[in-house]
Amino acid sequence: MRFQHAPDAHPMYQHVFVTHQQLAKLLIEHPAMRPNLQQTFSTPANSKNKVYFMWDFVLRTFPHLAAQVDPRDPISSPMFSDVVGRAWQAKFLTIDETGELNKMNASVGYSDDNGVEFTDEIKALANTLDNLPDGCAGCGKEKRDNGKLLMVCAKCKEEKYCSTDCQKKRWKSHKRHCEPAPATAA
Numbered sequence: 001m002r003f004q005h006a007p008d009a010h011p012m013y014q015h016v017f018v019t020h021q022q023l024a025k026l027l028i029e030h031p032a033m034r035p036n037l038q039q040t041f042s043t044p045a046n047s048k049n050k051v052y053f054m055w056d057f058v059l060r061t062f063p064h065l066a067a068q069v070d071p072r073d074p075i076s077s078p079m080f081s082d083v084v085g086r087a088w089q090a091k092f093l094t095i096d097e098t099g100e101l102n103k104m105n106a107s108v109g110y111s112d113d114n115g116v117e118f119t120d121e122i123k124a125l126a127n128t129l130d131n132l133p134d135g136c137a138g139c140g141k142e143k144r145d146n147g148k149l150l151m152v153c154a155k156c157k158e159e160k161y162c163s164t165d166c167q168k169k170r171w172k173s174h175k176r177h178c179e180p181a182p183a184t185a186a
Ligand SMILES: [Zn+2]
Pocket: 136, 137, 138, 139, 140, 141, 161, 162, 163, 166
C-alpha cells in the first residue's frame, strides 16, 4: 500500500493510519498468505485462514478512515469512534489466545487455520493499534505553547487541550459526549 496520510494529520489519526498500514504489510508477508498473493481484493481467497481474515479486516478499516474521518480533527468525526472500535477488535482478535478468532472463522466456513499462527512481531504491533497518543484533542500537541501541561475539560476531565482555540474548536462536537466526571469518593 502506498497511501500516505496528510503530513499535518492529527497524531491520533497518524497513529491509527500508520499502525494499520504496517500491520497489513506484516500480514501480507506472512507465509500463510502465499496462496493468496495472486488474487485481487474482490476474489475469494485460495486459503481462508486467520492471517487472511485479519489482513482483510485491517484493510477494510482504511475506507472508513479515508472517506469519513477528518485527518486534522479526527475526534470530531463520528466515524472515528468506529475506527477506534475496529482497531480494538483487530487487536483483540490477533492477540487473543482463547481461540476466539478460530471459532469465528470456523463459523463462517474458514477452514485453513490448522498450524497457522501470527508471528510475535504481528502480535506486538497489533497490541498497539488502539494505543492512541494522549495529546490535545484539537491538534495533538502534547504540551501548551508555553511548555505547560495541557488543560483538561473542566466538566468531563477527559479531553485535553493546548489552547482555548483548540477547546473552542472541539466544543461543538465534544459537547455531545461531555459527561461530568464521576465524583471521586471522599
Ligand atoms: Zn491543540
